Amino acid sequence: MTNETNLKSMADLVALCKSRGFIFQSSEVYGGLNSCYDMRPSGVELKNNLKNRWWKSMTLRQDVVGVDASILMHPTVWKASGHVDGFSDPLVDCKECKTRFRSDNTDSYINEKKCPNCGSKNLSEPRNFNLMFKTHMGPLEDSGSIVYLRPETARGHFVNFQNCQQSSRYIIPFGIAAIGKSFRNEITPGNFIFRTREFEQMEMQYFVKPGTDDKYFSEWKDRRWNFYIKYGIQAENLKFKDHEKLAHYAKAAVDVEYKFPMGFSELEGIHNRSDFDLTQHSQFSGKNLEYFNEAEKEKYIPYVIETAVGCDRLFLAFMCDAYREEVTYLVDENGKKSEDVRIVLGLHPEIAPYKVAVLPLSKKEELVQPSMALRDQLADDFDVTYDETASIGKRYRRQDEIGTPFCVTYDFESINDGAVTVRHRDKMSQERIKIKELNSYIFNQIKTF
Ligand code: GAP
Numbered sequence: 001m002t003n004e005t006n007l008k009s010m011a012d013l014v015a016l017c018k019s020r021g022f023i024f025q026s027s028e029v030y031g032g033l034n035s036c037y038d039m040r041p042s043g044v045e046l047k048n049n050l051k052n053r054w055w056k057s058m059t060l061r062q063d064v065v066g067v068d069a070s071i072l073m074h075p076t077v078w079k080a081s082g083h084v085d086g087f088s089d090p091l092v093d094c095k096e097c098k099t100r101f102r103s104d105n106t107d108s109y110i111n112e113k114k115c116p117n118c119g120s121k122n123l124s125e126p127r128n129f130n131l132m133f134k135t136h137m138g139p140l141e142d143s144g145s146i147v148y149l150r151p152e153t154a155r156g157h158f159v160n161f162q163n164c165q166q167s168s169r170y171i172i173p174f175g176i177a178a179i180g181k182s183f184r185n186e187i188t189p190g191n192f193i194f195r196t197r198e199f200e201q202m203e204m205q206y207f208v209k210p211g212t213d214d215k216y217f218s219e220w221k222d223r224r225w226n227f228y229i230k231y232g233i234q235a236e237n238l239k240f241k242d243h244e245k246l247a248h249y250a251k252a253a254v255d256v257e258y259k260f261p262m263g264f265s266e267l268e269g270i271h272n273r274s275d276f277d278l279t280q281h282s283q284f285s286g287k288n289l290e291y292f293n294e295a296e297k298e299k300y301i302p303y304v305i306e307t308a309v310g311c312d313r314l315f316l317a318f319m320c321d322a323y324r325e326e327v328t329y330l331v332d333e334n335g336k337k338s339e340d341v342r343i344v345l346g347l348h349p350e351i352a353p354y355k356v357a358v359l360p361l362s363k364k365e366e367l368v369q370p371s372m373a374l375r376d377q378l379a380d381d382f383d384v385t386y387d388e389t390a391s392i393g394k395r396y397r398r399q400d401e402i403g404t405p406f407c408v409t410y411d412f413e414s415i416n417d418g419a420v421t422v423r424h425r426d427k428m429s430q431e432r433i434k435i436k437e438l439n440s441y442i443f444n445q446i447k448t449f
Helices: 010-019 041-059 075-080 107-112 154-159 161-168 213-230 276-285 311-322 365-379 392-402 412-417 435-447
Strands: 002-006 023-025 037-039 064-066 088-093 100-102 127-130 134-136 146-148 174-183 198-208 238-242 252-260 263-272 291-293 298-300 303-310 323-331 337-345 356-360 384-386 406-410 419-424 430-434
Touching: 010 023, 010 311, 010 323, 037 041, 041 064, 041 174, 041 198, 041 213, 041 311, 075 146, 075 154, 075 276, 154 161, 154 174, 154 198, 154 276, 154 303, 161 174, 161 198, 198 213, 198 311, 213 238, 213 252, 213 263, 213 303, 238 263, 252 311, 263 311, 303 311, 311 323, 311 337, 337 392, 356 365, 356 392, 365 384, 365 406, 365 412, 365 435, 392 406, 406 435, 412 419, 419 435, 430 435
Parallel strands: 064 174, 356 384, 356 406
Antiparallel strands: 002 323, 023 037, 088 100, 088 127, 134 146, 174 198, 198 303, 238 252, 252 263, 263 303, 291 298, 323 337, 406 419, 419 430
């Protein structure tokens, strides 16, 4: 008998991420660095799977190419984009407790002009705080050597638009996709990895003929929604939210929101950015970035449909969605019932850090050797983990908490019958499968999940 509950608080997820080796605070041995995180073995595998699925969903299309632009760019890029003058949040200082906070999203300030920490009204006026991290290029630290750590990956797509288009001989509509680190000196990072100062973005700009932009905006909305559903996010935890106030360059903007423990919040932005970015870069660089359509003999600055999601935020959404606690009841030989809580990450197998765990029933040499061979056989096709410590029950639970969909146990019978027990994460059902058929069996299970 089971009784299921979903994730109740972020603290439960943070604890699991720590105990099962997903995420730790950066520089933990030195006491940690605020809002910076390191992915550990299970985390890095899961994050790579997310990046891989997103990358394939973009670049397996005939009309999308990838780029990997550098993090440091010519400083005029950020002047042209509007980031130097406008990429700022309103910052308020509390003169009593010295807390600094954003005035535009802090309820106690918006409603009563009070500090969110101590309630004091002794506050500074809001002032604009630019979120870009500055550094210097070369040995001189003067104003002429300032460069920025990019606050978004998208800029690399705009400045590479023309050379990508011409070298790949792409005709519009076509897109450019990238995955990479971005940096923002956020005033109030928080909610674990939801808002951090260093994070990874996955962005795609789709260049289209003006006048066709509404159609492509709506197509990309559908595609991005379907991506989440395909990899198992529950539809009731997702919604679209149209922007009430559009940025000056945007013709349309919608967020995909996910129901995080703190409530529905932005997961991804989908924007119709008009011809703003390429027009700006044409003006500031002095290069004509118009597109010439040979067949139609027409020239124009393309409109851009952008899809932009943070990989770490996506990671958080997948973890929140997959987390469940099941209360099961064990009955002992005297009929006494006891409660037993099982934590499971019900991740889609394509996203789970490992597809299979190989678990010899005991540490005896006659089981360990063939189990290692079995691990190697499976590793040809899947991400595999191996565990021979603790009781088999404990090892199953450990894999449930990592989200491993299949556990394979090699036991004493396996030596004679050439078969192993496959245990399924979600139903906890078990079946006996021949070792020589195991890879194709797991393959089919993943395909039909
Ligand atoms: N090029 C457009 C752009 O960067 P954005 O809405 O500022 O748009 C896109 O960012 C996505 O990047 C967000 O929807 C979010 O998933 C992620 N993101 C933005 N700031 C972040 C932060 N400080 N920490 C983690 N993820 C962040």
